[in-house]
Amino acid sequence: MANLHLYNTMTRQKMPFKPLNPAEIKLYTCGPTVYNFAHIGNLRTYIFEDLLRRVLRWNGYQVKHVMNITDVGHLTSDADEGEDKMLKGAKREKKTVWEIAEYYAQAFLEDMDRLNLLKPHIKPKATDHIEAMINQIKQLEKNGLTYESGGNIYFDTSKLSDYGKLAQLDKQELQAGARVEVDKNKKNPHDFVLWFTKSKFLDNSESLKGEGQEMQWDSPWGRGYPGWHIECSSMAQKYLGQQMDIHCGGIDHIPVHHTNELAQAEGATFKKPWVQYWMHGNFLVLKDKEKMAKSDTNFLTLQALMDKGYDPLDYRYFCLQSHYRKELRFDWEGMNAARTGLRRLRNKVCKLNSDNATTAPQPLHNRSTTERFETAINDDLNLPEALAETWNLIDNPEISDADKLATIKKFDTVLGLQLDKKLKFQIPDSIQKLIIERNKARKDKDWEQSDKLRDEIQDAGFIVKDGDGGTEVQPK
Numbered sequence: 001m002a003n004l005h006l007y008n009t010m011t012r013q014k015m016p017f018k019p020l021n022p023a024e025i026k027l028y029t030c031g032p033t034v035y036n037f038a039h040i041g042n043l044r045t046y047i048f049e050d051l052l053r054r055v056l057r058w059n060g061y062q063v064k065h066v067m068n069i070t071d072v073g074h075l076t077s078d079a080d081e082g083e084d085k086m087l088k089g090a091k092r093e094k095k096t097v098w099e100i101a102e103y104y105a106q107a108f109l110e111d112m113d114r115l116n117l118l119k120p121h122i123k124p125k126a127t128d129h130i131e132a133m134i135n136q137i138k139q140l141e142k143n144g145l146t147y148e149s150g151g152n153i154y155f156d157t158s159k160l161s162d163y164g165k166l167a168q169l170d171k172q173e174l175q176a177g178a179r180v181e182v183d184k185n186k187k188n189p190h191d192f193v194l195w196f197t198k199s200k201f202l203d204n205s206e207s208l209k210g211e212g213q214e215m216q217w218d219s220p221w222g223r224g225y226p227g228w229h230i231e232c233s234s235m236a237q238k239y240l241g242q243q244m245d246i247h248c249g250g251i252d253h254i255p256v257h258h259t260n261e262l263a264q265a266e267g268a269t270f271k272k273p274w275v276q277y278w279m280h281g282n283f284l285v286l287k288d289k290e291k292m293a294k295s296d297t298n299f300l301t302l303q304a305l306m307d308k309g310y311d312p313l314d315y316r317y318f319c320l321q322s323h324y325r326k327e328l329r330f331d332w333e334g335m336n337a338a339r340t341g342l343r344r345l346r347n348k349v350c351k352l353n354s355d356n357a358t359t360a361p362q363p364l365h366n367r368s369t370t371e372r373f374e375t376a377i378n379d380d381l382n383l384p385e386a387l388a389e390t391w392n393l394i395d396n397p398e399i400s401d402a403d404k405l406a407t408i409k410k411f412d413t414v415l416g417l418q419l420d421k422k423l424k425f426q427i428p429d430s431i432q433k434l435i436i437e438r439n440k441a442r443k444d445k446d447w448e449q450s451d452k453l454r455d456e457i458q459d460a461g462f463i464v465k466d467g468d469g470g471t472e473v474q475p476k
């Protein structure tokens, strides 16, 4: 088995990967809260997780991958305050929460397809697993880790001696609370809700959960609904057992969500180490360094990129150019460069295809390039390096075309860029509109307008060709 090293957030260092059971790697990744479209910042995390799976596969491992779909219980603040995200989505679109969940879960799966992400083997929905959550809360209760206050059931963080170890929260922080304390029902600042029968809003007003809340279930503590964190720990243990190899998510999950998932899982199993490797993807940031958040109205979806004429895999390529633990800055220049890079690479691969149609037999993969590629991906998923190695290969005059092609196909099992896909392109509606406008401008001999429109089409990544039959475009 090759020498795979992964960075473990728990130890803050790269460590050799040693599976619990080499026959099957157990992987859990936190899934989407389905109240809106995923934004491209969220999608960066799913691309990182997909790369992890592909690298595990490269190393010969079978993976069992579970990803939850959050359709209940996630409030606008990760730490128990604010409005229910699902309810917020339902109000906005005047639909039921169930309709909202169904619609955005489908939209998310479609985005996964477009980005060529391997599908999780199990995608449990939170609302289908209320019983598992209730059982885990009961177990925590039995273990003396909970209390009831103000109608809700809380996890008592003071009862767990190593609470906060993942986020490395020290004692002082634990006592002071990382943020302004708003819930007077909590005994300790970091305590969190396991089961709600009442909600609490940011202005500290309370409301009975029944008001406007469609998703409610009976429980030993009254009718209500589960906290967000309990869904992941209970569903992960249901499908992966008491221990797993790798748990992933965005770095924003470290201080609250993953810290609390961990407290619940280990609290329920008497501290058996739940996760062997915690891995976290860094943020996608905009120009002003702002993290892209789903709650902002001005977030970018994959569809928005497609409407601008990008192939979804242009975005995948864009993400591959940066290491997953580094912040990645999004801008259109970077996207254009990624689009050009991917097109050039595919073009070159297509040429290899046709040049070698008659070449036989296929030689072995190029050994030294493959070794360097493997060293890169096994060094905590160094994809920027692996991508550079792919370019070195394609531009190396000493390697035969047939050898290049075989090697590239192997690399692409990790890169996931569909490099041997024949170039076919669709002209997006937005560009189609510009072409029609430009044809009209040319007919009217409005050359200024026609030039302006040509520039606009070119800036969107297309070459403009004027012929007798009007304007034709093709990707640069």
Ligand SMILES: [Zn+2]
Pocket: 029, 030, 031, 232, 257, 261
């Ligand atoms: Zn989670």
